[in-house]
Amino acid sequence: FLLDMWGVMHDGEKPYNGVLEVIQKLKNYHQDNENKKKKKLIIVSNSSKRRSNSVKMLRKLGFNENDFDEIITSGEVAHHLLQYLSSSDISRNNNNNNAFCFGSGDEDEIYLNSCGWTLAENIESANLIVARGTFVIHQKQNENDDDNVMKNNGVVVDKKIDETLYWKTYQDVLDKAARKQIPMIVCNPDKIRPDIDKSPMPGTIGVAYEELLSKYHGGNKNNDDGDDNYDNSAFSTESLVLYLGKPFPSVYEIALSSISSSSDGDSSSDDIDKSRVVMVGDALETDVTGATVAGFDSIWVINDGIHYQDVNGCETVLQDFNQKSELTYAKGRQVSPTFVIPHFRW
Template sequence: MTDTTLPKPIAGLSDIADRYDLFVVDQWGVLHDGAKPHAGAVEALTRLKATGAPVALLSNSGKRVADSYRRLEKLGFDRSLYDLCVTSGEQVHRGLRDRADPFYAALGPKFVMFAWDPDRGIVDGLGYQEVAEVDEADFIICAGTDRPSLAEYEPVLRRALDRGLPLTCANPDRVSVQPDGSLKICPGAIAELYETMGGTVRWHGKPGRDAYDAIRAETGIRDGAGLGIGDSLAHDIAGAAGAGMDGLFITGGIHRADLPDPATPGSVAALGAEHGAVPAYYSAGFTW
């Protein structure tokens, strides 16, 4: 681990890439904005893969990994540019499928789902039944947001709480940056509200340790120095730290309005302290 008091600014990944044996890279806000790749991101990923160190893409997406592969290919990120992709949605799918975790083993067959769209790949073929109302459900799958504000979820969450329904969160992000630069509420905000109300929530994704352990196991880099790259201090940078990795914070993502332009070591350190995760390095974008 890097022993520093203040985060170090870097011009690009070429400044530090030779120090690491494994790279874990966020998708949304780092590689792309959902509509197009960020400037320099395809080249940076290409150069990173050329170092020979494994490159894993780790996303708090509420969808399965296959959806990420399709999206990335469409946006210009060829499958050859990274070794594997892990999503929190895939982790939920496996939990529902295997029922090895006590949380999943105790679930009934009927669920209500909050989602971005009609895609139900997270539960397809698993034998669960989707219902329209929480009054009929045994649990909630929170994989997207389909209402414009958090307040609009409160009535349904109160009914769910009255019935003691557990909720599994397939995307722990609280907000995401849209292509126009605006912020949109994400499933993590709903799950956090429900937990605050007293509801039972099973979280998946960053900053949890499970996905990082899975990446190390699959790549075989169990003890090598790793670098986690992302634009969320509470998820990407905290997750990397919890997994024993250094963090490279991309300041041009969800926190860009929280920092001066250009960011300074002091401003990044102060913001990181607010979110419980001070990165080793920072850069405006994911560039080589």
């Protein structure tokens, strides 16, 4: 079982009713059913924070992190990649590990420093953009603009303090970056937060940036060639935006590898029977689409999470999504969950 967290297991503040029980039921299924194999439970979260943060969240909500065979977050995957890039030949030759950050406001600089990158003061000095949040922009302000400097500490544009300045800076930075073709890593492909306000998430930054790159330089966007496999494994002049997380393949490859490494005997991810893998999620665009592309079954949780306000009938929501598929990560694919359940309960 590949499990989403927010929208399936909890609402950001408390676990959903019955979830703690279902985790234990699945974990002990082999003990209660003779000749049944042990179930693997792997969390696959699009959180832009590191694994340790999700562990703290699980503990806070009453879960035991040891019940899960692996906990994979987009932020952890991005951290490993950034660490690799910081020590690569390209980085050493450029002698510039300056990353511009769209941040969460929660230890953004510590995150970058810990994987070998320096927080760039402005987009002109950066050779990489890291999109890990939509709350602050780490951009040194014009010293002549006294009010804004005072309100934003001169180096951080905080949306809560000055939303007008935030969006002005946002547009200006992306426009300059697109003209220079600076590569971007999106540490959380989610586009909206699964809360009442449906606040924008880092995926929207990646999409906006792709549109500007296409405007200034033409070329194909991700997967416009109709290939069933996302080709985001490396930066190129055609694809400068790298999304790490669902529905893109890297997290599923890591999940399969963790299944194989924790299985009895010697095996590899290629040996995993995908018909025995299921993704449990609340979001059609990330969870269900990702499972479809990866070749897994999917369980769509409809009365919790991102679609709960919209689901008067899941068929209508699914039909609307597929009609607009070209505008989503599905890129024109028609997706359909294998199973639909109201809540993740036993």
